[in-house]
Amino acid sequence: MKIPADMDSFINAAPWWSTEFETEVVCTKDGVGELLERAKRESRRPFFVLDSSLRGQKAFADLFEASPVMIFDATSSEPRTEDVDLLTGMIKSDPAVPDLVVAVGGGSTMDLVKAAALCTANPGPSSRYQGYGMEMKKGLETWVLPTLNGTGAEITPIAVLRGPEKKLGINNRFASPSVAFIDPNLSSGAKKFNRFYTLMDCYYHHYEITKSRTSAADAHEDASRGIMLAKEALSRGLEVYEIETAIMAAMASVLGGSSSIRGRVGASHALSYGLSNSSPTLPHSVAVTISMLALEELYPDGYANTIRFLDLNGMEIPKASDYAIGEKDIPKMTKTASGMEKLWESCFGADLDKEALPAFIEDKYRKILEA
Numbered sequence: 469m470k471i472p473a474d475m476d477s478f479i480n481a482a483p484w485w486s487t488e489f490e491t492e493v494v495c496t497k498d499g500v501g502e503l504l505e506r507a508k509r510e511s512r513r514p515f516f517v518l519d520s521s522l523r524g525q526k527a528f529a530d531l532f533e534a535s536p537v538m539i540f541d542a543t544s545s546e547p548r549t550e551d552v553d554l555l556t557g558m559i560k561s562d563p564a565v566p567d568l569v570v571a572v573g574g575g576s577t578m579d580l581v582k583a584a585a586l587c588t589a590n591p592g593p594s595s596r597y598q599g600y601g602m603e604m605k606k607g608l609e610t611w612v613l614p615t616l617n618g619t620g621a622e623i624t625p626i627a628v629l630r631g632p633e634k635k636l637g638i639n640n641r642f643a644s645p646s647v648a649f650i651d652p653n654l655s656s657g658a659k660k661f662n663r664f665y666t667l668m669d670c671y672y673h674h675y676e677i678t679k680s681r682t683s684a685a686d687a688h689e690d691a692s693r694g695i696m697l698a699k700e701a702l703s704r705g706l707e708v709y710e711i712e713t714a715i716m717a718a719m720a721s722v723l724g725g726s727s728s729i730r731g732r733v734g735a736s737h738a739l740s741y742g743l744s745n746s747s748p749t750l751p752h753s754v755a756v757t758i759s760m761l762a763l764e765e766l767y768p769d770g771y772a773n774t775i776r777f778l779d780l781n782g783m784e785i786p787k788a789s790d791y792a793i794g795e796k797d798i799p800k801m802t803k804t805a806s807g808m809e810k811l812w813e814s815c816f817g818a819d820l821d822k823e824a825l826p827a828f829i830e831d832k833y834r835k836i837l838e839a
């Protein structure tokens with residue numbers, strides 16, 4: 469696969485994925501302008517949801533003047549179901565009668581919008597739909613404009629939410645955005661910490677799918693392209709924003725979405741869910757990194773690359789204890805991770821020894837806490 473060296477070749481690179489998905493991908497040098505122009509041309513009545521961290525960045529000024537609009541503080545790692553219910557209510561009661569919801573931001577903002585747009589056509593509350601295979605009606609159409617690349621949320625039919633009881637996504641085919649405007653320029657204002665960790669998570673998604681024993685062939689294909697792009701971007705270093713690296717991240721992100729449709733991640737994601745459940749402040753991407761650091765025997769190259777990427781990018785080794793996770797959390801974390809059966813099957817295959825699994829998991833959490 470040839471990596472586009474500049475924006476002009478990036479715009480003509482699609483499709484760079486093998487898995488088919490429902491979202492229309494629009495590669496553009498002017499994401500904001502193109503989105504606004506298309507909404508106008510199609511006489512749409514958009515409701516905008518903007519990540520609050522974009523306020524003050526010149527590229528987004530036109531959007532902050534749009535109306536109706538909700539400004540969302542995306543600093544927590546996932547949107548809460550109560551945020552979804554609030555937004556659903558705002559959209560439904562808006563006098564402009566919106567027929568489209570537009571998300572501008574990172575994975576959290578996109579997931580919030582995907583969930584709320586879907587919930588406008590369903591009685592709610594949103595926590596009722598966390599899970600798989602729920603019967604739901606098609607909601608309002610969504611368009612997304614990612615301002616951080618790596619989550620894959622721009623094309624997936626999943627909205628990850630933190631509910632009153634559990635962190636679990638709404639997984640529904642109607643949750644896919646209908647259009648994703650991909651403009652790698654837009655991540656230039658994002659903090660290095662966010663650009664780095666979002667891409668680390670993207671790397672892990674691709675890594676675990678390439679190692680998976682239960683993922684489909686097209687998922688493997690997309691993951692092997694994605695891992696190449698993510699590795700290259702992380703190896704160049706993300707200290708200073710560069711468009712070449714941002715293009716790779718944007719392409720790896722779409723592949724992260726496409727490979728997850730028929731692919732499945734593995735052990736570091738399974739362990740990360742236990743960690744996330746014990747700490748609401750721990751970002752998902754950091755949780756997966758901490759987990760990978762305890763899996764040297766299972767994933768030797770994933771482990772070695774993690775150390776290398778952290779070092780190259782001048783990042784400290786993240787620790788679970790920094791997020792108030794301790795010995796007391798081990799039984800609960802072990803229970804959560806043991807329940808991720810599909811991920812363990814993806815990792816170990818059908819001959820997975822279910823009896824030995826809790827002891828294996830507990831051992832890894834001890835390792836994490838000793839680090």
Ligand SMILES: [Zn+2]
Nearest residue numbers: 669673752756
């Ligand atoms: Zn992840």
